[in-house]
Amino acid sequence: GAVVSQHPSWVICKSGTSVKIECRSLDFQATTMFWYRQFPKQSLMLMATSNEGSKATYEQGVEKDKFLINHASLTLSTLTVTSAHPEDSSFYICSARWGAQNTEAFFGQGTRLTVV
Amino acid sequence: EDQVTQSPEALRLQEGESSSLNCSYTVSGLRGLFWYRQDPGKGPEFLFTLYSAGEEKEKERLKATLTKKESFLHITAPKPEDSATYLCAVQETSGSRLTFGEGTQLTVNP
Numbered sequence: 347g348a349v350v351s352q353h354p355s356w357v358i359c360k361s362g363t364s365v366k367i368e369c370r371s372l373d374f375q376a377t378t379m380f381w382y383r384q385f386p387k388q389s390l391m392l393m394a395t396s397n398e399g400s401k402a403t404y405e406q407g408v409e410k411d412k413f414l415i416n417h418a419s420l421t422l423s424t425l426t427v428t429s430a431h432p433e434d435s436s437f438y439i440c441s442a443r444w445g446a447q448n449t450e451a452f453f454g455q456g457t458r459l460t461v462v
Numbered sequence: 463e464d465q466v467t468q469s470p471e472a473l474r475l476q477e478g479e480s481s482s483l484n485c486s487y488t489v490s491g492l493r494g495l496f497w498y499r500q501d502p503g504k505g506p507e508f509l510f511t512l513y514s515a516g517e518e519k520e521k522e523r524l525k526a527t528l529t530k531k532e533s534f535l536h537i538t539a540p541k542p543e544d545s546a547t548y549l550c551a552v553q554e555t556s557g558s559r560l561t562f563g564e565g566t567q568l569t570v571n572p
Contacts, residue, residue: 352505378558380559388564389549389562389563389564389565390506390549390562392559392560392561395558395559437503439505441505441506443558450496450511451496451508451560452508453505453506453507453508456503456504456505458503
């Protein structure tokens with residue numbers, strides 16, 4: 347299957363600082379990328395959808411000023427958690443899709459964010 | 463609003479003991495139903511996509527089937543390495559987002 351690389355795989359940051367997570371599609375051009383959040387023992391909750399060159403579409407309840415998403419190229423999307431607080435600690439996962447809307451989405455390996 | 467319900471929440475099997483996982487869904491129009499496997503601390507790994515009722519797909523010990531209301535993931539003679547959380551997701555015809563179920567945590571004991 348297609349490869350989606352997410353970096354870093356884990357990060358610890360101090361409360362009040364910002365953290366950037368990168369998501370790269372290595373062997374295909376991702377027309378659409380998705381960002382999810384997953385709490386322990388729970389399923390994936392979609393945070394936002396981004397199309398290359400466009401502003402991201404955020405899900406209800408997700409603060410766009412706190413979770414900045416940039417999809418500057420067909421192979422790279424970034425999620426920046428601004429002014430992070432301990433409640434932002436979670437597992438963040440990106441996925442990428444190419445072509446028609448019914449093609450499968452491939453996931454990155456996830457980023458464990460811990461805010462102390 | 464799309465809804466996906468997976469059962470059971472957790473399943474323990476002995477090695478070689480076949481079973482099935484269920485994914486019930488409600489969607490206005492189904493574009494596709496997806497199965498993923500997720501290991502602890504990792505992102506989901508794609509398994510199957512099913513598009514229409516009656517469709518079946520197989521991969522090694524796994525077989526996925528689809529009806530108009532639910533999908534089953536059949537596991538034949540499972541091995542300990544099949545232990546993982548299995549996630550089901552649906553995509554409706556009007557959008558590109560996936561709606562995930564809560565998953566079934568499968569443990570296969572040797």
